[in-house]
Amino acid sequence: MSGRYGTDQLNRFILIVVMAFLILDLFVRKNILLLPGLFLLGVCYFRMFSRNYSARYSENQKYLELKGKVTGKFKKEKYMMSQRKDFHIYTCPSCQQKIRVPRGKGKICVTCPKCHAEFQKKS
Ligand SMILES: [Zn+2]
Structure with missing residues (x-):
């Protein structure tokens, strides 16, 4: 793995989505979710073995920014709910x-x- 990008928060998120897709696919049993799941797994492996550090880093930063916006909104809503009490x-x-x-x-x-x-x- 030397010289390779390895894993980061975005890859971990992609893996969770892949797991969810594959588990849901067991219940749907029509293999609708299998292909997108395998595609995402491919993306995950591509990012892990990539040598282009700066591109992978900027992708991860974009993901973290988006995640921050979403969780920030939920935190604000939770705070407002506690205030309304x-x-x-x-x-x-x-x-x-x-x-x-x-x-x-x-x-x-x-x-x-x-x-x-x-x-x-x-x-
Ligand atoms: Zn006023």
């Missing part, structure tokens, strides 16, 4: 700024931190 999220009627207000405080007067508009809400 303890806070109400209102939008300011005049400037659309999102305002976080603690729950269970009764009827309160909310002052927008951005435009200082006041409005009443039940928390």
